[in-house]
Amino acid sequence: MLTGGAGYIGSHVIVALRESGREVVVLDDMSTGLRERVPADVPLVFGSVADKDLVVQTMMDHEVTGVIHLAAKKAVGESVERPLYYYQENVGGLLSLLEAVRIAEVEHFVYSSSAGVYGQPDHSPVLEDGPTVPLSPYGETKLVGEWLLADLAAVMPLSWCALRYFNVAGAGDPALADTSVGNLIPIVLRDDSEGRPATVFGDDYPTPDGTCIRDYIHVVDLAEAHVRAAELTEQARVGEIINVGTGTGSSVLEVLASLGTALGHEVAYEIGARRAGDPGALVASVDRATEVLGWRSRFDLDDMTSSAVTALADR
Ligand code: WQD
Numbered sequence: 206m207l208t209g210g211a212g213y214i215g216s217h218v219i220v221a222l223r224e225s226g227r228e229v230v231v232l233d234d235m236s237t238g239l240r241e242r243v244p245a246d247v248p249l250v251f252g253s254v255a256d257k258d259l260v261v262q263t264m265m266d267h268e269v270t271g272v273i274h275l276a277a278k279k280a281v282g283e284s285v286e287r288p289l290y291y292y293q294e295n296v297g298g299l300l301s302l303l304e305a306v307r308i309a310e311v312e313h314f315v316y317s318s319s320a321g322v323y324g325q326p327d328h329s330p331v332l333e334d335g336p337t338v339p340l341s342p343y344g345e346t347k348l349v350g351e352w353l354l355a356d357l358a359a360v361m362p363l364s365w366c367a368l369r370y371f372n373v374a375g376a377g378d379p380a381l382a383d384t385s386v387g388n389l390i391p392i393v394l395r396d397d398s399e400g401r402p403a404t405v406f407g408d409d410y411p412t413p414d415g416t417c418i419r420d421y422i423h424v425v426d427l428a429e430a431h432v433r434a435a436e437l438t439e440q441a442r443v444g445e446i447i448n449v450g451t452g453t454g455s456s457v458l459e460v461l462a463s464l465g466t467a468l469g470h471e472v473a474y475e476i477g478a479r480r481a482g483d484p485g486a487l488v489a490s491v492d493r494a495t496e497v498l499g500w501r502s503r504f505d506l507d508d509m510t511s512s513a514v515t516a517l518a519d520r
Contacts (some may be wrong), residue, residue, distance in 0.1 A: 209276030212233070217428035229247055295349075320369050321339055324344065325338070371450035372419045375509035375513055403473070422451055452491035463507050
């Protein structure tokens with residue numbers, strides 16, 4: 206069972222799961238999901254992860270053996286404005302879902318976590334065992350989710366894996382592209398299409414070109430990591446927390462240059478103020494993903510920007 210399967214990341218996970226020969230049932234409340242992202246021959250249950258009876262029924266009806274849980278709220282700024290809502294949706298939703306997991310005796314669980322749990326790390330690349338000091342209610346809810354899984358697995362047969370996503374970008378298919386405009390690449394593409402310069406949030410960071418460095422990971426690579434994580438939870442009783450990134454950082458200016466190449470024209474930008482809470486550099490250590498999941502990213506920044514540009518042109 207894939208929660209949030211009608212979302213940007215979820216729809217790519219459906220593709221990867223089916224390519225691996227698995228059957229999938231999607232649970233989505235369609236608050237941000239799109240019907241057309243879910244193939245017609247994949248069962249789609251319209252409902253919330255917090256509707257425990259519906260979740261248990263779905264697990265029984267579809268003989269669910271494992272859950273990949275993506276359904277959650279993910280806007281950092283909104284989480285600062287609405288902390289109760291974020292705890293309700295992300296922590297409350299997971300709590301209810303795990304009660305259903307217990308009732309239906311499902312033993313395998315993959316959880317969508319975030320690099321947001323690290324806050325502003327002193328060192329990059331960041332190791333999974335390093336300090337977790339989230340700077341937003343969003344990041345806190347993701348970290349609490351990891352704790353909850355670890356606590357539950359201590360008292361029931363639950364094999365789980367939490368994937369800490371870095372900066373997800375790109376599209377495997379134009380139809381599955383990110384339609385929200387919440388992150389750097391979609392924001393710059395929107396500004397460019399509207400003839401406005403992009404704003405670079407600060408150029409006085411201690412990085413080679415002064416702009417923030419992030420680890421951008423192609424959504425197709427990320428989706429494949431979920432399949433590997435699902436397999437891992439089935440092969441052994443695990444409780445693993447794993448970064449999902451490329452291990453390579455790109456600065457904001459490098460992203461703009463790559464977008465310029467994909468667009469065929471230079472992207473206009475201006476330098477703005479720093480954004481509160483932005484770490485100068487946040488890059489994943491990918492050793493654990495390689496060792497434990499046997500997974501590595503295949504795509505690079507140009508693949509992400511070009512697929513994002515193609516998807517936008519198709520819309
Ligand atoms: C990327 C870089 C900005 C917009 C967030 C969450 C994280 C995870 C991924 C979900 C930064 C710069 C941005 C703009 C800019 N989310 N930027 N001008 O903040 O790295 O991570 O999304 O799990 O938890 O915190 O992503 O895309 O907002 O920013 O210069 O108009 O682009 O400063 O360096 P971020 P982002």
